[in-house]
Amino acid sequence: MPGLLRGVARTAVVAGTATAVSNRVSRRQAGRWAQQDYEQQQQYQQPPAPAPEPAGDDMSTKIDQLKQLGELKAQGVLTEAEFEAQKRALLGT
Helix, strand or coil: CHHHHHHHHHHHHHHHHHHHHHHHHHHHHHHHHHHHHHHHHHHHHCCCCCCCCCCCCCHHHHHHHHHHHHHHHHHCCCCHHHHHHHHHHHHCC
16 A cells, blocks of 8 residues: 555656746747747837938939838838839929
8 A cells, every 4th residue: 555655756856847837938938939929919010111202303402311211121121112102202203
């Protein structure tokens, strides 16, 4: 009988330890996923930079603004459709 109790007690300790470790790993992983989700939401919630307004008919100003739009598109801030719409507005076409 003492051998049986010792075996049951050992099994209970091993199972309890395994459960505790498993729960700790699950909580840590859930925390990492929550942090990643938070970072992604922050990245996408930032409003895109407003399209620069044309300042007169100065061609160099328009070229600089087109370069800025191109950089925003390359960074993924603007989609292709948004880029084209801003470019048309800038060029007045």
